[in-house]
Amino acid sequence: MMSAIPKEIINWSILNEIVSMDEDDPEFSKGLIIQFMEQAQTTFDKMQTILHTTKDLGELDSLGHFLKGSSAALGLQRIAWVCERIQNLGRKHENSFPSSEVVRASLFGNNMEPSSAASVESENMPQLDDSVYLGLIGEALQEARNEFQLAKLELSKYYGSPL
Amino acid sequence: MSESSTLKLRPTSPLSVNRNVALNSALSWKIWLRLEDYEESINQAFSLQFGELDTIDDLKTKIFENLNTIRWSRVNDNASIALGFYCNRTDWEPDRFSPIQRLPTSPVNTLFGKSKPLQQPSAASTKRSFADNDSKSGSLNTSPRISASGSPKLSAVPRLPTARYGPNIGSPFLSVQNGGVNNNGGSNGVGSTGLARLPGGVAPTLSPLPFSGGRLALTSWSKKDLKHSVEPVGDSLYRILFEPDELVLTIYNELFGHLGSQAASDALLVFCNDIIPKHEMLPASAMDGPNFASNQLTQELLNSQNRKREQEGLRLDTRDPHDLLQPGLETPPTIGALNPGDAPPELVLDDTAAQLAREESEREFQLITNEEQLRKVSQSMLDEDNPDSPKQAILLLPKNFDGDVNFNESPSKMSSRPSSPLTTVGDTSNENTDSNINIGGFNGDNNNINANINTNTHNYKNNDNNNNSQESQLSMPLVDRPRTDDSLMQSHAPLIEKEVGMVHPLLENDRKKGLSSPTSPLLPRNPPPNFNRLSRSFAPKNGSSREKPFPGEWSATSDKVFPKINVLIVEDNVINQTILSSFLRKHKIFYKVAKNGQEAIDVWREGGIHLIFMDLQLPVLSGIDAAKKIRELEREHGIGIQKSRKTPHIESNKINKDQINAPVIIVAFTASKSQSDKKEALISGCNDYLTKPVNLHWLSNKINEWGCMQALINFDSWKEGQSRMTDNVLVKAPSQRSVKAVSGNPDIKYRMNRRRSRSSSTSSQSKISEALRLAP
CATH class of the missing domain: 3.40.50.2300 (Response regulator)
Incomplete structure (x- = not known):
């Protein structure tokens, strides 16, 4: 069971909590965002490397979880959503990933049920070959990078300077 | 107090009404405004567009929208500002447009209308203190107030607010106060200047003051049919404030003629209700006089005695001089009992101090420093059984409240919040009437409050200067005598708990954030920008001891307090x-x-x-x-x-x-x-x-x-942690004196003994027992 893709790139109710801490330290939230950007890039690269080398699903799972944690904490919910997909694919709890078009469309509120045909309850989900999950993670990773760019744009707009 | 005296000024002649509304669509409907007396930024006139149906209140909202970047807008709100202009007294001579139709918009008005004879329109309707002096008891105005106390007129009309204050004269300071005051008796003379712009009579003293320009030439404006209130600023200067529900368009038409004819230099002034009357801002040198020195001495004596007695800083403004003339309440007997030897060594009698002392004597506050006094005063207020009367306000100040705080803050409390008891003395139900609140802070008597606050604060500063060596002082003046004219203390009400408010400057912020209780009567909505200037201009010579009165941020107390874990x-x-x-x-x-x-x-x-x-x-x-x-x-x-x-x-x-x-x-x-x-x-x-x-x-x-x-x-260990901290405090003061002090207090001794038996820290244990041995 895959949750719906959030429409908004940034969940401001979460990010604002962080931004509110700028009171004490004016650059706090911005610094955190920049730190996250670096972390995300590094993590994406690590995932890419694993996909091409060790193909270790467990490792991808934890990397997905790792990045999900920080992106969700910053309110970057679409990145977090994709990371959750990667995590679940790595655990083989899901066996599908919506097409790039579906992900795109969700940005504009057209939240089509992400490939409902393929999404099956995890209990009776057929265990597919690792390569299927790796392939899906590869797709998801590409989406994650796309979402990352979108978030970066949005945040640059917010801070008034390119991040 | 009083009154948001809403006057409906009937035009005496239809001809004087200038209603040529040029609805020229090419001209945008805009009105020039300027912040009165705002000094934090370059204060230029600015224009705001307004609509046909916009009222003054709408305009205020626009002002805040327009000025949302400057501090002024953060410390003010719709209720604390008013729009208007300065007007020469002659432009507003009451007899020129009698009969005045009084609109009983506020209970106060009604109240006074009943209690005061209307044949004296100026006093009855607007509560202009100076006018009161003039019309009621000329002797009051021109002679030192102390003599005024004996004035038969005062006793003859004891229920009149103005008259009530007269008797306060018990205080010796009062003799000084009017000696050199420029506003004294000036009203008669200045009225004759007859200038539309700033009257020449006042100009010399006002010259250093921050308002200049933007005054309106309005020789006959008083004939206009505008809802407004009048507030005296000096003897010859009035502030005309428009009621919040008056249409901007109407005002514009009346004042400037057709749309577009107002020049930037004719900008209407935006007042905030903490404005300090100009005549109180005179440089010290202007009032130097040998007679002040002695007064200062008296004041200092009082203060020094006061300091001895005070356990709590309670400031109370006197309501009824009759009631307050009793032992223990800063009356002459007290002063007489003072031994000159009590004068603190740091007593300084410089000219500034003298001047400040003189000003101080004009205050309307009374300092209450112990429970006994408070009880008496509240009793006296209870005795004063007048349900209609406005309520007495009491400011509760923390122990050892630094004079500077008062200087900066508590005056503002009084002046800035129309709904606070002090500012609405005239009207207990005022809080419910929004229109009154909006303008109430600016109305007539408020000016007096400001004036008195001002003097008050001077005095604090003054005391401070003299008390630099004192660590914890409550250097508030002992006596606060109302001015003879004053309406501040017009009426009395039982002292009830609700009216006792804690005063703190920074609560301001909390209030704005909605953190602190909005029901507290004394919390001001807005800190007065003026006080910054004031504190600067009266900065202490030594420059030290101007620290924040309360350590830490006040707002922090309203934050969640977390357990120490x-x-x-x-x-x-x-x-x-x-x-x-x-x-x-x-x-x-x-x-x-x-x-x-x-x-x-x-x-x-x-x-x-x-x-x-x-x-x-x-x-x-x-x-x-x-x-x-x-x-x-x-x-x-x-x-x-x-x-x-x-x-x-x-x-x-x-x-x-x-x-x-x-x-x-x-x-x-x-x-x-x-x-x-x-x-x-x-x-x-x-x-x-x-x-x-x-x-x-x-x-x-x-x-x-x-x-x-x-x-x-983990309560026990938590408690241990606390007591260990206490140990540190105790052992840090091993000097003979502090040991004596400690041992003199049975409570502390007891605690120390307990500590001795419980403390796990042997070193602190031995130190404590040593300390106890040293104690006699």
Whole structure:
């Protein structure tokens, strides 16, 4: 069971909590965002490397979880959503990933049920070959990078300077 | 107080009404405005567009929208500002447009209307203090007030607010006050200047003052049919303030003619209600006089005596001089009893001080420094059985309240909040009538309040200068005599608890944030910008001791207060670590950070951790496993109710038992959707969970809940921690004197003895017993 893709790139109710801490330290939230950007890039690269080398699903799972944690904490919910997909694919709890078009469309509120045909309850989900999950993670990773760019744009707009 | 005297000024002749509204669509409907007396930025006139149906109140809102970047807009709101202009007295001679139709918009008006004869329109309708003086008791105005006390007129009309104040003259200072006051008796003469612009009679004294320009040439404006109130600023100068519900368009038409004819230099002034009357701002040199010195001396004597007595700083403004003329209440007997030897050595009698003292004597506040006095005063107010009368306001000031605070703050309290008892003395029900509130702060008597506040503050400063060497002083003037003219204390009301408000400047901010109770009567809505200037201009010579009266930020007290606990954050992601630790640091909670489950166990083992926030999916050792391990170790060591079943033999299972007296609370961070995570977390020994992403509000709730729980569980050691701190304080003062002081207090002695028997710290123990031996 895959949750719906959030429409908004940034969940401001979460990010604002962080931004509110700028009171004490004016650059706090911005610094955190920049730190996250670096972390995300590094993590994406690590995932890419694993996909091409060790193909270790467990490792991808934890990397997905790792990045999900920080992106969700910053309110970057679409990145977090994709990371959750990667995590679940790595655990083989899901066996599908919506097409790039579906992900795109969700940005504009057209939240089509992400490939409902393929999404099956995890209990009776057929265990597919690792390569299927790796392939899906590869797709998801590409989406994650796309979402990352979108978030970066949005945040640059917010801070008034390119991040 | 009084009154938002809403006057409907009937045009005496239809010809004088100028109603040529040029609805020229090419001209935008805009009105020039300028902040009166605002000095923080370049204060230029600005124009605002307005609509046909816009009222003054709408315009105020626009002003705030327009000026939302400057500090002024943050410290003011619709209720604290008013629009209007200065007007020469001659432009507003009451007899020129009698009959005045009084609109009983506020109960005050009605009240006074009943109690005051209307044949004196100026006094009855507008409460202009100076006018009162003129019309009622000319002798009051031109002679020192002390003599006024004996004036038969005053006793003849005791129920008149103005008259009531006269008797206050008991105080010796009063004799001084009018000696050199420029406003004294000036009203008669100045009225003749007949200028539309600033009257020449006042100009010399006003020249250093920040308002200049933008005055309107309005020789006959008083004939206009505008809802307004009038407030005297000086003897010959009035502030005309428009009622909030008056249409801007109407005002514009009346004042400037057709739209577009107002020049920027004719800008209407935006007043804030803490404006300090100009004539109070005279440079000290202007009032130097030998007679002031003696007064200053008296004041100092009073202060010094006061200081001896005071336990609490209670400031009270006198309501009824009759009632207040009683022993213990700063009356001449008190002064007479003063021994000159009581004068503090730091007494300084410089010219400035003298002038300040003189000004001080014009205040309308009375300082009450002990319960006895308070009881008497409140009793006297109770006796004054006048249900209609406005209520007496009492400012409760903290003990050792620094004079400077009063200087900056408490005056503002009085002047800035129309709904506070002080400013609405005339009307107890004023708070409900918005229109009154809006303008009320500016109305007639308020000016007097300001004036008196001003003098008041001068005096504080003055005292401060003289008391530099005093560590904790309540250097408030002992006597605050109302001015003879004053309406501030027109009426009395029983002193009830509701009216006792704690005053603090920074509450201001809280109020704005909606944090502090809006019902507190004395909390001002807006800090007065003027007071900054004031404090600058009267900055103490030594420049020190101008510190914030209260250490720390006041607003911090309204923040959530967290228990003193140590928190361990177990989080592998540095971003989340940073967020959590920043949050904890912000709230001054001690914390440690562990990157994985194993580190978490290691840190916990060292002891002192009360609460663990544990992410579940962690490298090396998961949060679940770490929680299990911790519970296992607790069980092994018999921590908490789970009594030890086996003794640990494995070295790696050692924990610092001295520091761990209660089971740690583990709050797991679980993925929002994973029910199994939550279940697993609770099974593994976690006490609670928070779903990720962690909401900081919930985080603080958990800290509070569990932290308080831990503080309770661990109460004894927590108490020890507190007492250890106390020990430090005690042993830090080993000098003979402090030992004496301590031993003189049976309470402290007792506590010290207890400490001696309980304290685990041998060094502090020996020091304490040594201290006790030294004590006689």
